[in-house]
Amino acid sequence: MEFSTQTTASLHQIKTAALAVGVFADGILSPSADTLDRASNGALRDVLKTEFKAKANTHLVLRNLPGVSATRIILVGLGKQDRYNAAAHIAGELTFANYCVKASVPEAVSTLASIECGNSTLRARTRATAMVTGRATYQYNATLSKVDHEPAPKLKKISVWINRTQATEAQIGLREGQAIANGMNLTRLLGDLPPNICTPTYLGNTAKKLAKEFKTLKAEVLGTKEIEALKMGSFLSVARGSYEPPAFIVLRYTPTGAKPAAKNRKAPIVLVGKGITFDAGGISIKPAAHMDEMKYDMCGAASVLGTLRAVAELELGREVIGLIPSCENLPSGRANKPGDVVTSMSGKTIEILNTDAEGRLVLCDALTYAERFKPAAVIDIATLTGACVVALGHINTGLFSTNDALAESLLQAGRETQDTAWRMPLDEAYQEQLRSNFADMANIGGPPAGSITAACFLSRFTRAYPWAHLDIAGTAWRSGNDKGASGRPVPLLVQYLLSQAS
Ligand code: BES
Numbered sequence: 408m409e410f411s412t413q414t415t416a417s418l419h420q421i422k423t424a425a426l427a428v429g430v431f432a433d434g435i436l437s438p439s440a441d442t443l444d445r446a447s448n449g450a451l452r453d454v455l456k457t458e459f460k461a462k463a464n465t466h467l468v469l470r471n472l473p474g475v476s477a478t479r480i481i482l483v484g485l486g487k488q489d490r491y492n493a494a495a496h497i498a499g500e501l502t503f504a505n506y507c508v509k510a511s512v513p514e515a516v517s518t519l520a521s522i523e524c525g526n527s528t529l530r531a532r533t534r535a536t537a538m539v540t541g542r543a544t545y546q547y548n549a550t551l552s553k554v555d556h557e558p559a560p561k562l563k564k565i566s567v568w569i570n571r572t573q574a575t576e577a578q579i580g581l582r583e584g585q586a587i588a589n590g591m592n593l594t595r596l597l598g599d600l601p602p603n604i605c606t607p608t609y610l611g612n613t614a615k616k617l618a619k620e621f622k623t624l625k626a627e628v629l630g631t632k633e634i635e636a637l638k639m640g641s642f643l644s645v646a647r648g649s650y651e652p653p654a655f656i657v658l659r660y661t662p663t664g665a666k667p668a669a670k671n672r673k674a675p676i677v678l679v680g681k682g683i684t685f686d687a688g689g690i691s692i693k694p695a696a697h698m699d700e701m702k703y704d705m706c707g708a709a710s711v712l713g714t715l716r717a718v719a720e721l722e723l724g725r726e727v728i729g730l731i732p733s734c735e736n737l738p739s740g741r742a743n744k745p746g747d748v749v750t751s752m753s754g755k756t757i758e759i760l761n762t763d764a765e766g767r768l769v770l771c772d773a774l775t776y777a778e779r780f781k782p783a784a785v786i787d788i789a790t791l792t793g794a795c796v797v798a799l800g801h802i803n804t805g806l807f808s809t810n811d812a813l814a815e816s817l818l819q820a821g822r823e824t825q826d827t828a829w830r831m832p833l834d835e836a837y838q839e840q841l842r843s844n845f846a847d848m849a850n851i852g853g854p855p856a857g858s859i860t861a862a863c864f865l866s867r868f869t870r871a872y873p874w875a876h877l878d879i880a881g882t883a884w885r886s887g888n889d890k891g892a893s894g895r896p897v898p899l900l901v902q903y904l905l906s907q908a909s
């Protein structure tokens with residue numbers, strides 16, 4: 408996909424296959440719609456009187472409008488003007504991008520980002536345009552036989568129409584949005600791939616491939632022997648239940664350019680992603696219904712890879728390190744059993760009361776490993792608990808942190824990219840639920856506040872640095888008819904890292 412800006416004043420003279428203009432409910436035209444209406448002697452307003460109510464998520468195609476050079480004008484419904492905001496802008500761009508893909512349009516021009524909304528900047532709006540357009544062109548066909556799958560989207564070029572003086576700001580936003588979209592699409596593909604293909608080894612190879620593509624990325628993939636040498640007894644106890652070998656992936660981004668003096672160098676930010684490529688629950692096996700969806704239990708890992716891809720594409724001015732503990736969680740003669748006590752890399756012992764609470768068992772060792780980087784912040788991303796889906800549904804990612812400043816930066820990044828998170832409590836009082844008679848802690852805290860006690864468990868391994876945890880169990884994929892990975896929370900993470908790089 409190629410993004411560019413158009414700054415020609417005469418909108419009606421733009422030659423394109425599809426030109427999007429925004430319309431609000433009650434016949435209110437956006438400035439660009441108004442311009443075209445005048446160029447076409449009121450042809451546009453006539454249509455609004457009868458045929459188009461401009462509700463959100465609707466559009467109307469107008470062909471051969473007199474006095475207008477574009478082949479088609481796409482009227483994009485934006486809903487009520489007084490409720491227009493960043494989310495409504497994104498919905499409008501998505502409606503347009505989806506139309507372009509369906510209609511096999513090869514290139515198009517959108518004027519939607521030129522519409523002011525709330526206190527959003529043009530940069531944020533063009534970022535959203537590129538993000539959404541890139542997202543609309545994602546198509547899974549990796550495992551569909553050639554005859555069956557749909558032809559690849561024809562859409563190759565989107566141009567954003569804006570005021571001449573704003574071109575630079577708009578281009579910065581487009582570049583960011585494109586990098587985010589590319590990152591999200593990698594994250595989505597890894598999530599959607601079946602678990603017999605997307606194994607820990609496959610994730611490791613993906614990291615190595617990224618390191619080949621971007622000189623600023625270095626990948627290291629540790630196998631069983633090396634993980635044993637690190638004494639990651641908790642991670643290994645989960646991995647042991649499967650024939651599929653585990654992988655501990657370290658993907659490191661180092662900015663290029665003049666090497667800053669060691670003392671000026673900012674400490675790195677570490678991202679830790681849960682990489683369970685299939686979670687059957689282990690001996691505490693899950694029910695059969697929807698168990699296929701547990702291929703998505705590596706979406707935290709996938710979001711770390713997608714985010715690092717975006718960071719490399721953007722040539723971010725800050726060091727970022729991705730850590731991925733990856734394995735399968737299966738029942739077998741070598742699997743964890745309820746009652747087993749394992750020793751984590753930190754030396755703390757854990758009584759495994761439910762083998763299905765495996766995410767925290769692999770993450771805790773990665774969080775201990777993170778200490779060696781003396782990080783400015785560590786953020787883990789995990790499809791950790793069904794309880795988080797109960798609490799927040801599929802709208803907000805659950806955010807847990809003991810550090811208010813870090814929490815606020817992440818919430819802000821989520822708001823700016825419409826990839827929102829909601830902060831959950833993490834009071835000391837919940838820690839009590841993890842008490843064990845036979846180890847330093849149990850790996851479950853009972854039914855009450857399941858997503859919080861999971862975060863409490865992780866917090867015990869994060870005392871050496873500022874830390875936040877994102878529970879993406881409800882937001883990483885959609886179930887049902889259009890089952891598929893969402894690419895979240897790549898926008899939130901990239902936006903946060905951008906905010907920390909300047
Ligand atoms: N990967 C699951 C969490 C999950 C479940 C995410 C459903 C999305 C949808 C995790 O490993 C798990 O099984 N968690 C258990 C924890 C429990 C045993 C304390 C859960 O949520 O039921």
Ligand code: MN
Nearest residue numbers: 686763764765
């Ligand atoms: Mn589980």
Ligand code: ZN
Nearest residue numbers: 683686704766
């Ligand atoms: Zn899991």
